[in-house]
Amino acid sequence: MAAVRTAAILAVGSELLTQHRVDTNSLYLTGRLNDVGIDVVAKSVVGDSEGTLAAAIRHATAEADLVITTGGLGPTADDLTREVVASVLGLKLVEDARILETIRHRFERRGLHMPDGNRRQAGVPEGARVLPNPNGTAPGLWIENGGSILVLLPGPPREMQPMFDTGVLPQLAELSRGRRVLRRVIRIAGRPESHVEEIAHPIYSALASGDVPIETTILASPGLIELHLSARGTAESEMNRALDAGVSSLAAALAPAAFSTDGRTLEQVVGQELAARNWKVSVAESCTGGMLGARLTDVAGSSQWFAGGVIAYANDVKIHQLGVAADLIEKHGAVSEPVAVAMADGVRDRLGSNAGVAITGIAGPDGGSAEKPVGTVVVAVAAGPARVRTYRFVGDRAMVRQQSVIAALELLRRALLALPGRD
Amino acid sequence: MAAVRTAAILAVGSELLTQHRVDTNSLYLTGRLNDVGIDVVAKSVVGDSEGTLAAAIRHATAEADLVITTGGLGPTADDLTREVVASVLGLKLVEDARILETIRHRFERRGLHMPDGNRRQAGVPEGARVLPNPNGTAPGLWIENGGSILVLLPGPPREMQPMFDTGVLPQLAELSRGRRVLRRVIRIAGRPESHVEEIAHPIYSALASGDVPIETTILASPGLIELHLSARGTAESEMNRALDAGVSSLAAALAPAAFSTDGRTLEQVVGQELAARNWKVSVAESCTGGMLGARLTDVAGSSQWFAGGVIAYANDVKIHQLGVAADLIEKHGAVSEPVAVAMADGVRDRLGSNAGVAITGIAGPDGGSAEKPVGTVVVAVAAGPARVRTYRFVGDRAMVRQQSVIAALELLRRALLALPGRD
Numbered sequence: 001m002a003a004v005r006t007a008a009i010l011a012v013g014s015e016l017l018t019q020h021r022v023d024t025n026s027l028y029l030t031g032r033l034n035d036v037g038i039d040v041v042a043k044s045v046v047g048d049s050e051g052t053l054a055a056a057i058r059h060a061t062a063e064a065d066l067v068i069t070t071g072g073l074g075p076t077a078d079d080l081t082r083e084v085v086a087s088v089l090g091l092k093l094v095e096d097a098r099i100l101e102t103i104r105h106r107f108e109r110r111g112l113h114m115p116d117g118n119r120r121q122a123g124v125p126e127g128a129r130v131l132p133n134p135n136g137t138a139p140g141l142w143i144e145n146g147g148s149i150l151v152l153l154p155g156p157p158r159e160m161q162p163m164f165d166t167g168v169l170p171q172l173a174e175l176s177r178g179r180r181v182l183r184r185v186i187r188i189a190g191r192p193e194s195h196v197e198e199i200a201h202p203i204y205s206a207l208a209s210g211d212v213p214i215e216t217t218i219l220a221s222p223g224l225i226e227l228h229l230s231a232r233g234t235a236e237s238e239m240n241r242a243l244d245a246g247v248s249s250l251a252a253a254l255a256p257a258a259f260s261t262d263g264r265t266l267e268q269v270v271g272q273e274l275a276a277r278n279w280k281v282s283v284a285e286s287c288t289g290g291m292l293g294a295r296l297t298d299v300a301g302s303s304q305w306f307a308g309g310v311i312a313y314a315n316d317v318k319i320h321q322l323g324v325a326a327d328l329i330e331k332h333g334a335v336s337e338p339v340a341v342a343m344a345d346g347v348r349d350r351l352g353s354n355a356g357v358a359i360t361g362i363a364g365p366d367g368g369s370a371e372k373p374v375g376t377v378v379v380a381v382a383a384g385p386a387r388v389r390t391y392r393f394v395g396d397r398a399m400v401r402q403q404s405v406i407a408a409l410e411l412l413r414r415a416l417l418a419l420p421g422r423d
Numbered sequence: 424m425a426a427v428r429t430a431a432i433l434a435v436g437s438e439l440l441t442q443h444r445v446d447t448n449s450l451y452l453t454g455r456l457n458d459v460g461i462d463v464v465a466k467s468v469v470g471d472s473e474g475t476l477a478a479a480i481r482h483a484t485a486e487a488d489l490v491i492t493t494g495g496l497g498p499t500a501d502d503l504t505r506e507v508v509a510s511v512l513g514l515k516l517v518e519d520a521r522i523l524e525t526i527r528h529r530f531e532r533r534g535l536h537m538p539d540g541n542r543r544q545a546g547v548p549e550g551a552r553v554l555p556n557p558n559g560t561a562p563g564l565w566i567e568n569g570g571s572i573l574v575l576l577p578g579p580p581r582e583m584q585p586m587f588d589t590g591v592l593p594q595l596a597e598l599s600r601g602r603r604v605l606r607r608v609i610r611i612a613g614r615p616e617s618h619v620e621e622i623a624h625p626i627y628s629a630l631a632s633g634d635v636p637i638e639t640t641i642l643a644s645p646g647l648i649e650l651h652l653s654a655r656g657t658a659e660s661e662m663n664r665a666l667d668a669g670v671s672s673l674a675a676a677l678a679p680a681a682f683s684t685d686g687r688t689l690e691q692v693v694g695q696e697l698a699a700r701n702w703k704v705s706v707a708e709s710c711t712g713g714m715l716g717a718r719l720t721d722v723a724g725s726s727q728w729f730a731g732g733v734i735a736y737a738n739d740v741k742i743h744q745l746g747v748a749a750d751l752i753e754k755h756g757a758v759s760e761p762v763a764v765a766m767a768d769g770v771r772d773r774l775g776s777n778a779g780v781a782i783t784g785i786a787g788p789d790g791g792s793a794e795k796p797v798g799t800v801v802v803a804v805a806a807g808p809a810r811v812r813t814y815r816f817v818g819d820r821a822m823v824r825q826q827s828v829i830a831a832l833e834l835l836r837r838a839l840l841a842l843p844g845r846d
Contacts (some may be wrong), residue, residue: 017453017463018457018640019457022447022450034441038529039440041475042440042467042468042469042470042479043467044466044468052464059479059482075569217441280737285716287720289713289719289725289729290708290713290715291717293713293736294714296712297711297712297713297736298820302790306736307714307740308735308740309733309734310731310732310733310744311706311731313720320773321774347464351739352743358625365723368439398721
């Protein structure tokens with residue numbers, strides 16, 4: 001078998017051609033294939049139509065060393081992948097007695113009789129290797145034919161993923177002849193993409209033309225930037241050294257905004273900083289309505305360092321539950337630095353926690369003014385010396401709220417870093 | 424021009440072949456194309472590689488009446504769509520003086536000199552119709568060639584969408600000869616998919632074989648089910664009548680769990696029920712950590728009916744901020760019906776709102792026991808006679824939390840519906 005360098009992924013199923021569904025299997029497969037140095041050169045979705053599917057398989061085998069299909073292996077009449085692949089390759093389907101027995105047994109264990117339709121799932125193209133499916137009835141298939149490899153996998157991720165990892169990936173790792181793609185991710189909070197680009201560009205340009213070339217891509221979401229570094233080749237230790245050096249220089253140039261180089265999220269980093277001090281944080285949220293608390297408690301085990309909070313949407317709640325003085329709100333407005341500081345102090349003191357974080361702002365679409373337009377958000381942190389900052393975020397209501405949460409997490413992280421040593 | 428019935432969508436760009444990116448343009452386009460009765464028969468993603476792109480264009484034009492490409496129209500060397508399409512179709516690229524002037528002007532308005540690379544964006548294949556781009560430099564192109572139509576659109580959604588809506592859709596509506604797909608969505612809370620399927624199946628089987636055949640698909644997400652009904656044809660009023668009748672019988676069969684037939688989300692429905700009574704609700708959240716408040720405040724204008732809440736993650740917060748008796752927690756545990764009821768009452772009374780909703784549960788991965796396994800969640804509503812329910816959700820931490828929020832919204836909705844008349 002020649003070395004496998006390129007792959008095409010083909011998702012089969014008419015439901016994946018509606019406006020409500022996205023093929024996510026290809027993202028999983030792409031990550032795994034890249035790990036063993038195989039590039040995905042094309043991916044497609046086709047419906048359960050014989051002609052379209054056959055043409056897509058012909059096209060894909062012409063374009064890549066390896067074709068992976070997902071879906072269309074089920075027992076119903078519109079599951080066509082097995083038959084169409086066999087016909088395109090000119091291979092006879094032979095009923096495999098062992099597969100048939102396994103499927104029959106699966107039904108009997110649940111006290112059911114195997115429906116006739118499932119018999120088709122025991123059809124195997126001549127010469128194909130069968131990939132067992134511990135999580136469903138449809139077995140997968142590995143077919144080598146005239147220099148190309150076709151791998152047929154079921155559509156449900158919980159069947160597809162373990163089948164790929166145990167039955168396909170080890171073989172592909174061998175066939176890719178030791179080529180690997182190694183990766184690192186640097187996460188940066190509270191910097192615009194253009195700013196990160198400006199600082200990072202000279203560094204990653206140099207990395208791209210080093211002895212071990214490193215490729216860098218920037219992914220931006222509201223309030224967060226990720227730099228993805230990758231190196232490809234066979235010399236793993238040199239690649240790792242080059243990547244580590246690249247990460248170090250980029251992280252140093254982007255300090256202190258670069259908060260993670262090891263995959264941790266911002267909320268995980270904050271949680272670990274709190275846990276290391278044996279501290280608990282509490283939150284006071286106005287325009288984010290609970291999003292900051294929700295994000296902190298996304299982290300399993302967050303009860304160790306998260307006490308709770310007050311969602312102070314109405315001014316009355318700010319006054320009575322957080323102890324914000326009514327005349328402070330009257331004088332400065334609910335979206336103001338003095339009120340944000342009072343909210344952070346209030347939640348910290350009332351909930352008896354070590355640190356308090358407050359968010360108050362105008363998420364829109366209504367409520368803006370000339371002086372405080374939609375997107376004006378104030379964040380305060382009560383932990384050590386009070387910190388407070390006013391932001392002007394752009395974007396719709398959802399984007400303003402998302403950026404507010406990131407800004408609050410980042411201001412808290414900075415406050416924790418500036419404090420004297422951990423416990 | 425023959426009638427246009429089928430479309431293939433081709434997204435161009437190597438970044439869309441990584442594990443971190445999904446082509447979402449095709450979802451937008453699919454919805455719009457379906458509206459005018461055009462079916463998407465295949466969609467693909469290819470990188471910025473001349474050979475692969477050329478082969479993909481050839482393949483797509485063979486498979487569908489209409490091919491839409493997105494991306495690859497930019498000014499850099501790896502933007503190849505324009506050139507490759509022209510070459511595949513055998514058309515000469517001619518520089519369009521007007522486009523060049525528009526691009527140059529765009530730069531000059533910002534005090535910049537047009538870079539040389541942008542000159543390529545003025546190239547137009549002979550006979551093509553230019554689609555102006557008010558939001559960027561890359562114009563789109565409409566090319567008719569030997570019975571097939573190719574439409575080239577830029578990749579950024581904010582450039583692509585208005586260009587498609589104003590420059591492409593009206594023509595396609597004509598070419599589809601009055602064919603339309605009309606749709607309805609029924610949303611259902613708190614019912615397992617199999618349960619909805621069992622009730623709905625006889626009804627939608629009958630709808631499928633009616634005079635105006637109606638197609639039904641079920642989309643399930645944790646805690647929520649959507650039934651999508653669609654009718655295709657040219658007789659709009661008959662189609663609308665048939666859809667309305669179908670929606671009525673399904674909604675009646677699935678009452679009271681079917682909460683919306685007009686596109687409203689569960690939180691919008693709850694908000695409107697509250698607003699109609701001139702009521703405000705407040706929330707007390709333990710395992711969801713603020714997610715319920717976040718979801719309610721996703722709705723613009725929610726300050727009219729949402730007061731705020733308490734994120735009572737630690738037991739101390741339940742006791743001191745919500746007035747839950749410490750011995751209630753000791754006797755029944757924090758995840759128990761008496762504690763949930765006390766939390767709902769507490770938040771309602773302390774925040775001076777008309778209704779209170781509480782969630783307390785074990786989201787996992789830790790904290791479960793034999794008696795109260797991970798996934799045990801108690802929801803209570805204080806509005807009229809107290810309502811409280813214990814759930815056993817399946818799934819990981821994120822899924823348990825998501826289902827908890829839906830369950831709380833749904834229990835609140837039911838409580839509001841059961842109350843005597845609105846204001």
